[in-house]
Structure formats: C-alpha cells, structure tokens
Amino acid sequence: MKVTRRDLIAGAAGAVALARTAGAQTPADPTKVRGTPPRALGDRASTARVQRIVRGQVVSSTPLHDLMGIITPSDLHFERHHGGVPAIAPETYSLLIHGMVERPTIFTLADLKRFPSHSQIHFLECSGNLGRTAGPETTPGMLAGLTSTSEWTGVRLSTLLGEVGVRSGARWLLAEGADAAVLTRSVPIEKALDDALVAYGQNGEALRPEQGYPARLFLPGWEGNASVKWLRRLEVSDQPFMTREETSKYTEPFANGTSRQFSFRMDARSLITAPAFPNRLERGWVEITGIAWTGAGRITRVDISTDGGATWAAARLQEPVLPLAHTRFRHMWQWNGGEAVLMSRAVDETGYMQPTKAELLAQRGPGTATYHLNPITGWVVQPDGRVVYKEESWA
C-alpha cells in the first residue's frame, strides 16, 4: 500500500494524455454536427475516463475520488490477487463440494445458475486497506481504494449445502480458488449457512475476471481475502485448515503480545472522497462527501469535522442506506479561506464508532500488520484552497 512519488507522476501523465484525446473529438457546437450512431457496446465519455490505480503485480485500487453514489463500476472494482488473474473457460468450470457431506457433488456453472438466484448489494474490502506511509499528495483512492460496492448475484451457499447434505459435526469449510496461488481460506459453517453466496454476477452481468469469473465465494461484510475467487472447491470439515492466508497472513499482532486470527468482520469506517487531494477549493459553499461502510450491518451516522476533530456535526446519509454496503454521506460547508482540517467518523447500528489512529495504536501497537486498520483520516485545506492528505505517522 505504499504510495510513491512515481505513482503520482504516472497518474498525472495519464490524465494529460486523456485530455489531449478528448479535445480532438469534441466539436465546437454539437448542435451543428450529427452525432454518432448506436453501438453494440458503449464507452465512457472521452472526457470522463477514470482508471484504477495500479501498484505492482497484485493490487489495483478503486479511484474513490472519481466516483459518485455507492456503486462501483465493475471495471473500477479494486483488485487483489495472489497468483494473477486466471483465464477460466465457463464451459469447463466446475465447483466440487465434498468432505463431511452426504453427497459429494460437482456443479457446473449452468447447474449453479439453475438454483434460485439472489442479488445483494454489498461492499467488498481488502483487510489491508490503508496506506500508512502515504504523503500529502495522496488521493482517497490511493489511501483506501481497496473497497468497492457491487450488486452481487448468485446462489446462496446454504442452498448448495442443503443440496449436498452437511453431516452433523461440520464446523468449517475450506474454500479453494482455481488461480495460480490455489488460494484457500477456512470459513465457519455459520457464515456459510447465513448470508454467503456463490456469486456469478456483478452489477447485472457476469463477474469480471479480476473478481472471480466464472464464480466466486462472497461473504458479505467480511475481509475480502476470505471471499475466495475462481472458486473450484469447498470441503466441509470439523476444524479449520490453518492455511497460509489465515496464519502467516491476515492475522494482526496486538499490543498484548498475541496475534488475532480469523478476524473476518470489517469494522465501521468512513472516508471523505471530496474535497480531497488533488482538489482545489474556491471560497463559498462546498459539499463534503464520501462513503461509509461497516461489516456489522447498517451505518447509522457519519459525523463531519472541519476543525480537525474539535467539533463534529452529523452529515446527511443518502438513501439507500443498505446493510453491508457503502453508504454515501453529504455535508454542506462554507469555506471562507483559511486552513481547515476535514474529518469524518462513522457509527454503525451496533453503536460502534470508527476509532482514531491513537486508539488503534494503543490496541495494536506501531508494529502491527496493516490488516483491519480503519482510523479516522483527515484532509487539510490550505489557505490557497489546495487540499492535501493529513499525513500520519504510525511508527
């Protein structure tokens, strides 16, 4: 998650290139030129192209600062993979469910689609979603763009487990992907029987390859890594498998000298997506907006501070406020010049309030892993109107 100067320069160069292309295609008066005919596949306006922020070989972030509302366009959904994005032919795809079941069964993609389908709008967030070393010139997407919201369509995992018959004594499932990492996670049977999906749809069409095409596990509200993509196998067991991704990785050292394991749920968090770097404000009314989300249900409140956390006011939550989904918040603010520090904090329906960095550090220690860090973050409005990330030291 480290944001380097090179990332910033690469991003700026891309924006300049797009602007040049756009200028060449736009007539001086569109009412005097016949427009283009219909096309089989649409495209974004040439002047409104947005891109993910790619870092290295395993991560790309959603450009949260370029988005509106709560839905993430599928081609901007963040990516995190451990062995690249596999190419899987849908006609050869199959899902094996075995282990402590009455009827070990192989389902084709067509089989999965014949079961009753469910569509649910949910966020998906990587558990390591904070650029702890981010400098002032950091956009919201660079800071915390490993969260996205989509409408997911699939068959409930409980339906599939009913089909194969789970034996008594079953406590866990191993979910395994068909990527080059053959990624595995152990999932408690309670979640499998609650709201887990085997999803094949995303925002009205097939999953994107980066999101697990042809089918993936989807565990609403839980850390993204456990929602195993390119799902090829589910093994029902009486105990967890202690895979690398739930022991060596995705565990968080705590200040009390332990490491927290199987920390699935994502806690409440909010992020101002505008104004933020690289915006430049003009005096007058400014809409402060962003997203809030929680793995514990619904967001019930988002507070905004324009004075670095000294005072807070409740923002307006935009409907729909869905459980386990991004919620859009808005707050009108009059900027009259002078420095200001903009912050947001989320509260969810359990009463949990998004913590400060100091609270997280006291609980976790400065050496802790990057997983499950959801601090209140700030944006500094400078007297000339430039907005930069409020840099934080975690050491």
Place this chain on the structure above:
Amino acid sequence: MTRGIRQGVFAALLLAAAGAAFAQSPARYGLGRAATPAEISALDIDVRPDGAGLPDGSGVSSAGATIYASKCARCHGATGKEGPNDVLVGRVPGDGFPFAADPKVPHTIGNYWPYATTVFDYVRRAMPTTAPGSLTNDEVYALTAFLLHANGIIEAGAVMDKASLPKVAMPARKYFVPDTRTQTAAKPKP
C-alpha cells in the same frame, strides 16, 4: 363423457397440485452430479494441522537445500533471510512475540507461522511462483524439512513425512488467539 369430465377434473387437480409444488422450495433441486473418488482426490490437496491430507513421500533438509538453491533462493535469498520476497528464516530471542511493538521484525516461518503443516500445504499449492504446483511430494517434504531446519526447529537429519510433520511444534503457536468480536452482522429489525 362423464368419464371424460372426470379425467379432466383429475388432470386439473393434478396441475393444481403440481403448481403448488413448483411454488415451494424443495429440500433438494436434484442439480449437479455425484463426484467420483478419483475426481475428489485430483483436487483435494489440502493439509490440516492434524496431518489429514498429507501424502506419501518424505524428505530431509540436505535434499531440500539443493532444491531451495535452484528454485527458491532467487526470491527469498540465499539463506531465506535476504528477500526480496517474504523472509522465511529467523527466530526471536527467547521465542518472544515482539511484532506489535517493532515493525522491523519480519514475520518468518520460525517466529510467526503457528503450524508446520501449513508450510507443506502452501509450498505444494503455490510455489515456486514461476511454476506453481510443479514440485513432487518428495520435493515439498524436503523443502519443508530445509525451512524448518534453517529456522532451528528440527534437527539436520530429521525426516519429514506424513507421520513426523504434524508432530513438529512451532514456537509461535501459543500466541495466536481467535477473534472475539461478533462476526455476524446485526439482523434488520422487524
């Protein structure tokens, strides 16, 4: 004629019954097909801490050292300590657990991984990244022995196989605790 009407009524009743049946959710939909033992074993490569899933075969550290040098050292360093990818070798004095306090201590197999079986499972399924899944079971046992010996956890000549590997106790095992937060989301109020 009467018989015809009677048949018609019977058919209508049958249709109504069928309609009712279709409107409900059955216990099973009858989809998918039975998986054969061969199909299951072709995919079932996972290994649990109790040793379930470990295959036949064996390996020792000296054999693992040769494989490590040719297939692993490029990413993990000559002795497993140099990187550039994950540092694999290293212990903490007194087998403490200083990770929350000190960000500079790398999480290695010797000081952080709680189960030895995970090394076998992960190396077999995902390593080396240039040719994942290409190692034989004997090679994976040998590499596992090499990594455990390099971390000072097993003796140089210890043979790793499906009987011995689950018995290897890892220094950091006692530090891992399950999350105590409620994992399920609040249910909507009626």
